[in-house]
Amino acid sequence: MFCCGKHVKIEAEVCADPVWCLCGANLELDAFPLSEELTEQLWEWNVQYGEWLEESDYDDDLLVQRLGKEAIEDFNRRGKELAMRVRKELGEDVQVHFSPLKMRE
Known part of the structure; x- marks a missing residue:
């Protein structure tokens, strides 16, 4: 489940999967003891x-x-909410970070 701590x-x-180790390794979402509802929302x-x-032909720009900026901000807000729920479900022993979509100016 965890890679480097x-x-x-x-x-x-x-x-x-939308779950990563800080070293860059992709982790299997289904390996984490998360509720079915939260797992489904993370996949969606x-x-x-x-x-x-x-x-967008795989072009971030x-x-x-x-x-538009508003849609990206909404997407990031939703991702941050999901990360907070992951933190709650995994408990205090696990540090959960969120990496938002970047908007180039």
Whole structure:
């Protein structure tokens, strides 16, 4: 479940689970003792990013341009909420970090 200690990062990515070790290793979401509801919501959030990116020809700049700042901020807000719920469900022994989508100016 954990790679390099009890630290995980929630970050959306195409063709990968949305849970990462701080060393960069992708971790299997289903290996974590999370509720079915939270696991499903994390998958949905991650898939949304993949669909957006695919529609933007895998170009982050085009993605931001196409969706707009507000949509990206909403996506990041949702991701942060999910990360906070992961933290709550995994307990105080685990440090959960969130990596938002970056918007280039």
